[in-house]
Every structure is written in structure tokens, then in C-alpha cells.
Amino acid sequence: xxxxxxxxxxxxxxxxxxxxxxxxxxxTRWEDIPEDWACPDCGVAKADFEMVQLAA
Amino acid sequence: MKxxxxxxxxxxxxxxxxxxxxxxxxxxVTLITADDGAVYAKPNLSNALATGKTPEQLxxxxxxxxxxxxxxxxxxxxxxxxxxxxxxxVATDQGNIxxxxxxxxxxxxxxxxxVQGAAAQRxxxxxxxxxxxxxxxxxxxxxxxxxxxxxxxxxEFANDLAAAxxxxxxxxxxxxxxxxxxxxxxxHALGTALEQAGVRWRYERLALTAEPCDKGIAxxxxxxxxxxxxxxxxxxxxxxxxxxxxxxxxxxxxxxxxDRLLQTNVENVYAIGDCAEVAGLxxxxxxxLLQQVRALAATLSGQPTAVVYPxxxxxxxxxxxxxxVAPAPLDASGAWRVEAQEGCLAARFEDAGQLLGFALGGxxxxxRSALTKLLPPLLPAVQSAVTVANF
Numbered sequence: 001x002x003x004x005x006x007x008x009x010x011x012x013x014x015x016x017x018x019x020x021x022x023x024x025x026x027x028t029r030w031e032d033i034p035e036d037w038a039c040p041d042c043g044v045a046k047a048d049f050e051m052v053q054l055a056a
Numbered sequence: 057m058k059x060x061x062x063x064x065x066x067x068x069x070x071x072x073x074x075x076x077x078x079x080x081x082x083x084x085v086t087l088i089t090a091d092d093g094a095v096y097a098k099p100n101l102s103n104a105l106a107t108g109k110t111p112e113q114l115x116x117x118x119x120x121x122x123x124x125x126x127x128x129x130x131x132x133x134x135x136x137x138x139x140x141x142x143x144x145x146v147a148t149d150q151g152n153i154x155x156x157x158x159x160x161x162x163x164x165x166x167x168x169x170x171v172q173g174a175a176a177q178r179x180x181x182x183x184x185x186x187x188x189x190x191x192x193x194x195x196x197x198x199x200x201x202x203x204x205x206x207x208x209x210x211x212e213f214a215n216d217l218a219a220a221x222x223x224x225x226x227x228x229x230x231x232x233x234x235x236x237x238x239x240x241x242x243x244h245a246l247g248t249a250l251e252q253a254g255v256r257w258r259y260e261r262l263a264l265t266a267e268p269c270d271k272g273i274a275x276x277x278x279x280x281x282x283x284x285x286x287x288x289x290x291x292x293x294x295x296x297x298x299x300x301x302x303x304x305x306x307x308x309x310x311x312x313x314x315d316r317l318l319q320t321n322v323e324n325v326y327a328i329g330d331c332a333e334v335a336g337l338x339x340x341x342x343x344x345l346l347q348q349v350r351a352l353a354a355t356l357s358g359q360p361t362a363v364v365y366p367x368x369x370x371x372x373x374x375x376x377x378x379x380x381v382a383p384a385p386l387d388a389s390g391a392w393r394v395e396a397q398e399g400c401l402a403a404r405f406e407d408a409g410q411l412l413g414f415a416l417g418g419x420x421x422x423x424r425s426a427l428t429k430l431l432p433p434l435l436p437a438v439q440s441a442v443t444v445a446n447f
Contacts, residue, residue, distance in 0.1 A: 007116070009097065010100065019421075021421065022421045023422055038424070040421050041371070043371040045343070045366075050074070
């Protein structure tokens with residue numbers, strides 16, 4: 001399980017936690033998140049964002 | 057080979073450099089910046105207290121680091137004095153720099169607050185990380201702050217400062233915060249939520265003078281009342297930086313006028329970010345900027361690419377009541393319809409059944425993405441290279 005950080009706003013997506021309130025189940029891998037998903041904090045789309053892979 | 061020259065080290069300038077290097081590692085790039093060139097995300101300045109970040113922690117990289125990792129020459133503390141678009145060079149206080157292509161990523165200036173008086177010069181504004189450092193230093197040991205302007209940045213700072221325990225007053229010209237962007241119900245709810253978070257509003261008021269006093273700065277408003285606080289922050293809006301371009305004969309309007317290829321009326325000179333007016337639109341937000349840098353990176357690496365704007369809702373970072381807004385076009389006819397939905401206030405702007413804008417007061421990410429998909433794009437894809445040239 002990995003974590004990804006939004007370089008614009010610092011929001012961290014943790015694959016282990018998912019985002020249940022956003023309809024993303026715990027354990028959902030980054031590559032399985034829909035391309036039209038948007039950062040819940042700053043609203044920038046997945047495709048427009050650089051997500052930084054943190055140390056696992 | 058003459059380099060591509062980028063002027064500006066904000067999210068637009070560095071964003072372009074980053075995108076360009078994904079496509080082209082080799083073409084020389086020189087980036088000129090008036091400050092130290094540290095990399096930071098400007099939207100994070102207005103909620104840094106809540107995220108527990110010091111000005112230093114907001115910096116992700118120094119100029120030397122990003123220059124080395126992206127194979128670019130970064131000229132820091134360098135003032136641009138003029139552009140010669142015929143000789144294709146930039147005049148700076150460190151000498152002339154020739155370019156093959158020039159990208160203006162100049163940003164915007166805070167609008168002058170117009171307040172008179174002996175303490176007017178102590179009114180701060182935050183337009184970059186250095187400003188923010190000075191602002192945080194001015195808050196040391198202080199308790200009260202007055203913010204001029206209840207727009208997006210004013211509301212974000214008000215929420216951030218109130219949550220951190222400061223006594224916050226906002227002097228705002230309109231009857232509600234963000235009243236030009238939001239339907240009345242949501243603007244009103246935002247004002248109330250911020251009030252419950254500790255923000256004191258002075259609606260429909262304008263600050264006229266600022267005088268020093270025992271307790272800091274005394275602002276006199278247009279109804280004669282006086283608001284006293286330790287610190288005053290002006291957040292009444294930004295104006296695109298156009299003077300450098302205009303002096304060089306580049307067409308300007310509200311911003312530096314560019315076409316869908318982000319090119320000005322001068323060949324090989326481009327503009328992006330908060331200084332640019334793209335196909336008539338000045339949108340000083342992150343998402344348009346990211347669309348621009350991707351398109352321009354492709355164009356500069358040999359694939360002329362028109363910028364495309366999908367629907368791009370703006371998020372207002374006010375934890376007291378998070379707001380999302382996708383404004384309807386200014387010339388749209390139609391009306392707001394507001395209802396409670398999924399635990400938030402949802403407003404739809406429709407014309408003949410077509411959703412043209414929406415606003416949400418409250419956290420509803422799934423509703424946000426559903427509504428965003430229903431909106432028409434702001435600048436749709438163009439069909440062919442011929443069409444691009446006509447824009």
C-alpha cells in the first residue's frame with residue numbers, strides 16, 4: 001500500500017485508508033482511482049496533478 | 057542555441073518548466089525571477105496556520121535544487137527592466153538575455169487599498185512567500201487582525217486566523233462574503249459560519265483612513281466607526297501584471313492578451329498564469345494554470361496545442377463552511393436554484409435545463425464531481441490546426 005501527495009495542496013491519499021466519504025474503498029490503488037477524480041481539498045483533477053509517491 | 061526564457065517563478069513559471077521537461081530534457085531554459093526562486097504553492101499561504109506550516113515549511117525546493125533537477129538555469133534576485141521583442145532579448149539588472157521563445161509568467165499585483173493616513177503603509181498584503189513571512193512575523197505576540205476584503209482570499213485568511221485564535225474583523229464592501237461569485241443563500245451561510253468561527257463582519261463598509269494608536273492601528277470606516285487591531289491585512293483582489301508587456305508593444309487588456317496557443321500578438325512571446333488573458337478569460341486559479349502549462353509545454357516542444365478548459369470549480373478553503381463554486385458565464389441568462397442536498401447547500405444555475413454553474417456550501421465531493429461532469433467546458437477542444445490559428 002502506498003501514499004500519494006498532491007503537490008499543490010499537500011493532500012495525502014493513502015491507499016490503505018481509501019476515501020470512503022468520496023466513494024473510494026480502503027485498499028483502492030492509485031491506478032484504480034477514476035481519471036475524473038478530483039483532489040478533495042483543492043479540486044484539481046488527478047490527471048492534472050503530480051502525485052508524489054512517499055516511502056511506503 | 058538561444059534558450060527558452062521564462063520570466064516568473066510562481067506556479068505558472070515552474071509549472072511550465074516541469075511540464076516542458078517531461079517532453080524535452082535538452083532545449084536550454086533560463087528562468088528569471090525577482091525573488092529567491094524557492095518553490096512553493098501559493099494557494100497554501102491562506103491556510104498555513106491550520107496545516108501547521110511555517111513559511112520555511114511551505115518551501116518544497118530551493119532554486120538551485122529545481123534548477124539542477126530540471127536542467128534549467130535559474131537567475132534569482134534578477135529584475136527585468138524591459139523586453140526587446142525585435143532583437144529578442146530581455147533587459148535585466150544583470151545584463152541582457154537573448155531568447156528563442158519568451159514566456160511571461162509574471163503573476164498579478166495586489167490592488168491598491170486606497171486607505172489614507174499615517175499608518176496606511178503598515179497595511180500588509182500577501183502575494184508571495186516573502187510577503188507571507190513578513191505577515192507571520194508581524195503576528196508574533198499579537199491578538200487582533202483586521203482584513204480588508206471578504207473575497208476568496210480574505211475569507212480563507214479570516215478562517216485560518218480565527219481558527220488559530222486571533223480576533224478577526226473583516227471589512228467588506230458587499231452585503232455578504234463572495235457575493236459576486238455565490239448565490240445569496242450560500243454567501244449568507246458562509247458569512248454565518250465564519251461568524252460562528254469567531255470572525256466579526258463589517259459588511260457594506262469601506263476603510264478610509266489608518267492611524268497609529270496605542271493598540272496598534274485604528275481604521276476609520278466610511279460610516280465614521282473605528283476598528284482597532286494589531287495588524288491590518290489587505291485582501292481586496294489582484295490585477296494582472298501587464299506593464300512590462302505593454303511597454304514592449306504587446307497587446308494587453310485586463311491581462312496580457314493571448315490566443316488559445318497562449319501566444320501574444322508578438323510571435324514567440326507567450327503568457328500564462330495570473331498575468332494572462334486567455335481567449336478573453338482572466339482566471340487566477342490553479343486549475344486553468346495547470347491546463348495552460350500542459351498545452352504550452354507541448355507547443356514549445358514542437359506540437360502546437362490549443363489550451364482546453366474543462367469545467368473547473370474553484371474550492372474556497374474555509375473549513376467553517378467549505379465552498380465550491382463553478383460560476384456561470386457572465387452573459388448567461390438563468391437563475392440560481394438552491395436546495396439542501398447530501399448535508400450541504402447545493403445551488404444550480406440553469407438555463408433551459410442546461411446546467412451552467414453550481415455552488416456548494418459544505419463538503420460533498422461526490423455531488424461536486426457529478427455536477428462538474430454536467431457542466432459545459434469553458435474552452436472546448438478545437439477541431440484542427442486551422443481552427444487553432446483562427447483563435
